[in-house]
Amino acid sequence: MLTVHGRTNSVNVRKLLWLLDELGTPYDQRDAGMEHGVVNTPAYRAMNPNGRIPTISDGDMVLWESNSCLRYLVMKAGERGTALYPADPAARASVDRWLDWQLSTLGPAEKMMFWGVIRTPPDQRDMAAVAKSVTESGACWSIIDDRLSDGRTHIEGEALTLADIALGAYASRWFGVPVGGKIALPHFERWFHTISARPAYARWLGGILT
Template identity: 60%
Template structure:
């Protein structure tokens, strides 16, 4: 049976947990990361020399990097969430790369500043800068969704890019991350509401951010 290492409050682990729900694959999960440790042990480092979560092991095959894990699970289970059409697949890949290269770095201090830093220790200038940078990213995606008509990022068909960005959108729309001046983004909000109907989102992404 597939084994997943990672704590459930990690955005990158949430992607994998949601995906496992989508493909209906049986799995077992071991706690790893932050207060759970494990990631610095020799055994874990032998699997994942980055010492990060998530990592999976499936029939002797070890894989890390959350977005790669989603691609692997989709291919292994023949899921339509990773489209066969080259243009549709490349577009999903593009949004997943954009999450790592652009959105993730932009929004990091918004989440960390408001959710993982006590109120009296917050650097609000850095939080507000991250809100502006993340807001610019989400405004771009809002325009893209509006142009393609939704309900998903690239139109009628949900892909693994919706899972990846949906996990991050939880850190934008959540009540835990409200600050003044966040742009109102109707197409993005409608997309996020559509994702909220997926059981995998409800189980792993909707719970309170910690």
């Protein structure tokens, strides 16, 4: 049985759970990280020396880095995963570009917006750092807004791909963190409305941020 190790309020765990529901792949989820501990045990570190979540195990196969896990899960699903991660080199590379961009550019830009508000008590918040993160996140999301300005329903066209899942999980934080200073991004909002209506999104990302 495929196992996803990681607490369900983690954005990077949520990506995987959203995808697994889209694929209809059975899995077992085990809490790990933050208040659940586990990540510093020798057994967990043997799977993931970073002590981070998510980690997946599938028989003898163990993998970490959420976007690598997304790719593995669609490839393992065979036909069911093809539309989400197309085989054509140009189409696949285009999806991969957004996964890499989420990890390298969007994630660092938006981290303080989320952590500085949702996971920091009000009297300890550095609102200047949060405001900077809101500005930098808005600059990132405006790239997505431009991408969607031709009326396409999804990042890569008319069908859901891993790009929508990796970016959609983070978009839940842009729309869900109650902080001012966010720029209006109408195409991005329209896309978010579409993807957040999916039952698998609603199940894992539709609740309040914690």
